[in-house]
Amino acid sequence: MRITRRFTRREVLGTAAAAGATYAAGRYLGAPLKGLVEAGPPPPAPTSIAAAGVLDLPSLCVNCHSYCAITGRVVNGRLWRVLANPDSGAMDGKVCVRAHFASQMLYDPTRLRRPLRRTNPEKGMGVDPRWVEVSWDEALDAIAAELRTLREAGEPHALTILRGRYDQAMSDLGYVRFARAFGTPNTISHGTICAEADKLGMYLATGIHEYWPVDVANANYLLLFGTSITEANRPVPKRVRAWGHPRRGRPTRAKVVSVTPRLDRTAARADEWLPINPGTDGALALAMAHVILTEGLWDREFVGDFAATASSTRFAPGVEMPEDAFRERWTAGLVRWWNLVLKDFTPERAAGITGIPAATIERIAREFAVTKPAIAFLGRGVGTHTNASYSAYAIFCLNGLAGSIDVPGGVVFAEPLPAKLREPPAEVLDAVAEQGLRQPPVDYRGTRLFPMAKDVTNRVAESIVRGEPYPIKAVIHFFGNFAYSNPDCRLWREALSKVRFMVHITTVLSDSRRPRAAGSSSARVC
Secondary structure: OOOOOOOOOHHHHHHHHHHHHHHHOOOOHHHHHOOOOOOOOOOOOOOOOOOOOOEEEEEEEOOOOOHHHEEEEEEOOOOEEEEEEEOOHHHHHOOEEEHHHHHHHHOOOOOOOOOOEEOOOOOOOOOOOOEEEEEEHHHHHHHHHHHHHHHHOOOOOOEEEEOOOHHHHHHHHHHHHHHHHOOOOOOEEOOOOOOOHHHHHHHHHHOOOOOOEEEEHOOOEEEEEOOOOOOOOHHHHHHHHHHHHHHOOOOOOOEEEEOOOOOOHHHHHHHHOOOOOOOHHHHHHHHHHHHHHHHHOOOHHHHHOOOOOOOOOOOOOOOOOOOOHHEEOOOOOOOHHHHHHHOOHHHHHHHHHHOHHHHHHHHHHHHHHHHHOOOEOHHHHHHOOOOOHHHHHHHHHHHHHOOOOOOOOOOOOOOOOOOOOOOOOOOOOOOOHHHHHHHOOOOOOOOOOEEEOOOOOOOHHHHHHOOOOOOOOOOEEEEHHHHHHHOOHHHHHHHHHOOOOOEEEEEOOOOOOOOOOHHHHHHOEE
């Protein structure tokens, strides 16, 4: 097929915006804007904002986990535009394209405005649930009655709460505190198909289970594993704007090395692209650590150095090192890591795994170690493989070897809030809740099967189908679509069909409740 028409840049961007709006239609706005929900299109731009009835309402964008501070400009009672909140220093006065979909989400003609109740008891793929509108009181009463039944039977753990997109208030109240007070250990996030492995990698290294707090703007060397910071690395507005500063906004131009199988937008703009074999990022990080140690390039102020009494003062390939030969400062277990893994993980070995030449691995390792400050960090390209947690751990540890922890241009941890501001009062638990919380979670996190995991999302469907470790009788699912977005959709369809009672809290019909779609066969009340 031959295309003869030329497209303008404006037309291309317009098409992309339309596609993005379709993706974002199932999201929602923060509390200060939720009163502006009359159906219909947003108003046209006023000829004179000063003369119109204009009100700027602060809120949060929830189209990704950054929760950027925004301001909704309301003209004559209707949302007209979304702007960056001028009081937020995290966004440099800008929002990304996702925030601009707010009015389309708010005034989407397909947005659900009232609860729907299933009237068809038959379940299965291709079965019309025959939704009927009900009042809010009727819907809430039905939900309360089902939950009361579980409590009275001493089975609060038979409730599972599935979490998709959320804001902090919904998470804290509906996902954590409600679940504990009710008595179920089964709070299941979408984390393992999102960034759970990234966070677990840093947790294994530091004990902090969070997104990596990297200072991109002040780094002199960016080693990017499977992440495109000019497209989708959150916080998106901050990352996109931070890209330009180390590249052109200062006298020292940072070097960017993109490690990814696909030539994405960031790789195309990087100084060097390493087209690594998929799922082998951890091998590259281990070989880089090997080079840094064998060539004595580690940061001694952060890592430490050999003891004065050590018989050998170098890491020799293939040779174990006595643990008491090295005096660590801000690290722990470096020599044990060397003896168990790094001593044998040469660039030549990694080259056969990653597809990257050994000479290139050695050169990148040297550049990363001697350029201060340098950052190695990752994105979804690493975090969705079966070895993702350990790969994330190896990549994070490169920052420690380079001394890029708690320094400008490195990994910079924020000071936590005082406990009295961070932690709300403890939940009041009765005997039923305490008994339910003692049951193993349905995803087996924290057990012998998954001792370090915080979420094992896809294990839930398998457990429900098998009835292990106990039957799940009710599901509350908010702002997610597990019957579509998770691997093995057929297993999720089967699992949701087995649930006696399901509540789906969302703004548009989705695959988890749409007629003739997978999960709709299990939905009862929304």
